Amino acid sequence: MTTLPDAPWRHRAGMDRLLAALDAKGGATRFVGGCVRDALLGLEQSDVDLATRFTPDEVLARLEAAHIKAVPTGIAHGTITAVAAGTPVEVTTLRRDVETYGRHATVAFTDDWKEDAARRDFTINALSADPLTGEVFDYFGGLDDLAARRVRFIGDPLQRIAEDHLRILRFFRFHARFGTGAPDAEGMEACAARANDLMALSRERIADELLKLLALPDPTETVRLMIARGIFRPVLPEIESADRLAALAEAERAAGIAPAAIRRLAALLPADPAAVTAVGSRLRLSNRQIKRLASAAATQTGPEAPLAYRIGAAEAVDRILLHGSPGPGLKALESWQKPRLPVSGGDLIAMGLSEGPAVSMAIQAIEAEWIEAGFPPDKAEVRAMARRHVDQALRSSQ
Template sequence: MILPEAGWRTRADLIRLTDALGAGDGLVRYVGGAVRDTLLGLPVSDLDLATALLPDDVSRRVLAAGFKAVPTGIAHGTVTVVLPSGPVEVTTLRRDVETDGRRATVAFTDDWREDAARRDFTINALSADPTDGRIHDYFGGAEDVKTGLVRFIGDPLARIAEDHLRILRFFRFHARFGQGTPDVAGLAACTERANDLMALSRERIAQELLKLLAVDDPVPTVALMVAHGIFAPVLPEIDTDSVARLRRLVAREPAQGGDAVRRLAALLPPDPALADQVGARLKLSNAQRKRLVTAAEPGEPGPARALAQAIGVGPARDRLLLRSADPAEGLAALEGWTPPRLPIGGGDLVALGLSAGPQVAATLQAIERQWVEEDFPNAARVRAIAGEKVAQALRAR
């Protein structure tokens, strides 16, 4: 089998790099996702090369070719090459010496099959020769790509014991590439070893979960994971009700509008305190955690523009999609709209007769509330509102 033609394969700097790394002598190949995605006709975003060269030799050849070499994972044989068209990771062929479910100790090898055998799924173990595009397939991965089968290489239980994250990766890859029911042996192994997820860092769990939720339609896979108890050890908040909320959200989202953090919010009950706990447990970024908490407010959101003025346009969209009985009108009101600034300030109120201090602040807040309630009228109307509120304040004083 020959790798189909693709734009990324004709990049002049990439050809120069593979030539420098000994493509003509069979010392370097395209590997993993680039080969898989090209077979599927998908765009290639991340490009990885494998080589029989040792890391020091890789760096020396890269520098001689005029490129920058960054030892990003030198202990595992990875050198990142900075090309004008983008970074490329070059990794020396490896075999596992020792694994504990979270990390591996590796030794370098010159055996292509041995390197392929340490990868997780058959569809990720494909490699291709840069010179003629010939695909090397040791475990039937090309057929699995064609039929949409995500299948572990070898014994699924053994592969999960090497790296527990492969449980979540199995479901993520099935959500993206799978067709029909998942591989029986793989599903059984993931179900049996779900408790192994507790040994992983919460950051790694969060990264995989957000990648899963970012696929076009994660609902069937999330439902499968709930049914098989995959989330229970680390995210017991995700249950059958979560699946229903996620299904409702995905059906409402605009085309190409799926958002992983919003979908995570759908998986959780509408409870800001609980959302904050989950965000902390998953060690999400401050921005992601805040968004998760804001999205968790229960109840009908109210007028869309007033909500956006209070919490921001993005969080307002989240709340409308998650909580509104009918979000279409509110989403349309926010399309292309930027919350304006109140066109009057404290100095204007002082000029109208108020004394600087708490009364100005309270009156300004009252003006802003009415301005928002009236859907942000123009400056002339705001001046009229200000006149009314200042008069009330002076009478009260």
Template sequence: MDALLGALDAAEGKTRYVGGAVRDALLGLDVEDVDCATVFPPEETARRIEAADLKAVPTGIKHGTITAILPEKRTIEVTTLRRDVATDGRHAEVEYSDDWREDAARRDFTINALSADPLTGEIFDYFGGEADLDARRVRFIGDPAERIAEDHLRILRFFRFHARFGEGAPDADGLAATAKYAKSLMALSRERIADELLKMLALPDPSETVALMIDRGIFAPALPEITSADALARLIRREEKFAQPGDPVRRLAALLPPEPDTARAIATRLKMSRAQRTRLATATARIPGDTVEPRALAYRHGMDGAIDRLLLCPTNDTVTGDALAHLIANPPPAMLPIKGGELIAMGVEAGPEVAAKLREIEEAWIAEDFPDEARVREIATGLLT
């Protein structure tokens, strides 16, 4: 890191730490990703990095970002100071700048606009971000309506950052603006909406914030199916009670009606991955009977699918907890312990009949709660005679 900072003249004030790393350090949180900003144009930044025998990758050259690869394989993004010259609610056209305040002003919230001298630790705060951190308040820089008009995703980011850092009621001006302009979310790609929503649902407990979003009509334009956060709150309590890590896809399922077809349609609309679509549909198929045969549930839908269904199951916590504990202590076998070749050797004609008989044997095996291999052969013999 010293080599990078030296190459970019940090000692002369030409490069600073910016954004989340500064915010998290001030809050005493672990800092995972460090971003830098610099007065040097990206081409000069890359030249200086390489002159210091470091690798420079133009990962975001269009937006002025160069990624420096440090010897320990750590990556640091270095972005040239910028000003917005045009925005359309989704993308910004930028020009490079050498004005630190101007660059900070284009960020969304005051707590994200802080920068720090990497050598002395001096904090540069142009918009009251430190005071907002102390108050646990998420506040837009300047007029919230203008900031939302620049990038509509800031509506969702406002609530995500409040769920992560805020305490008490959200900033009144920001809350009013997000509700007023919620329909502008329709202009965003569904991938961006899904990404931001899943990030929020991955936080320790976003249920109160989600309930507020529902109350203020934030979801109505893009996700009208989300009408209550009660099941989400119950799910998060169960995740904590039964020591299960929170999963954002499972939590999204808690916000949706228990209708797999609806879940698939929403997942498709949000351009979620195939695995996420399947998991969401499986989770929304939850029924009270899931707790009766949890091992069968896991065999058919995998352990993740079964745990999702049990945690979301509309039964009391005692029944749910017993079923979950039994499943975790006794996971089902991975596959049926008899193959088609063995059935052929037992006299079944090769072809579709083999698959049909295997399905019959498998259903009987599941119904008996996965007995051992010897019992499976008894089941097979009985079905073939």
């Protein structure tokens, strides 16, 4: 019998009270999904999901009786968020699919653990565990697949993809995170055959999966495979090569810089701010994400701190990693705070300049010299710079 390791999240505050309310001792409730998978792999886990035989109404009643806050986050599909000791835990009634179409499904509640497990996408995600004994329940060979680091669909991959087109991208993301060697052949062939199904998905969902994939430590080989098998072609034909992504991932490792999904997306797209802005808009990225993507696509670089001052620290890190020559000080930019020029237009007017364009021009010249000098913080030193520029402006106006 395989048992769940004694992970810290099993003993978090409020968990015992929640499990007692949902009769885990009587076998009515189990840990399910990612928390079970990750615990078996020795990975840290923050999100904990429970599945239960109780209907949503029964769950609400039991939580109320135990004085545990209940939020009906997805009650139509059987999900309630229980907040015990300030920590949210999703509790979902066991379900079976009545009808599935794309990203949507009509479900019925059940008390059959295997029926519920059969709804999940991959065998490694269909594991469940008794919260008290730790016994792991495996209906579809997920433990063997986990040991082999193999991502495999439950049942017929083509049918599972027809039920939920997003599973194409999830297959590759989970392989990049958990898999070793070549992906499961049957699953990969199904994904390649059904790649056009991605066109039916919202661009927000595609973006979310893609950014999750790119945020992994090194998804390069998986992305190469996706390009070779035509996965991106229906929805992101701009992605044609992973060579720049490979170079970026190596540069990040060498510099000790954490992966950034938007930076890595820029490495997959043309080095053209207008082109990547169009892609970002198509993917419904936020304005902030689009701005960073466009900045990363621009090829102009320069010394680290001056570049960071002009365009922002994160953006400077992106540009230098993508288009420049990262130096030993690059990592320091991750915590770099933009300094403030120690003199203002009011100071220059007090020195004798008249309000107007001359003040703006002088400030720009002072700022350029201050940047070149390495942002000296001493106000007296900067005022001396300012005095020279003001005197020059006054002479020029005579």
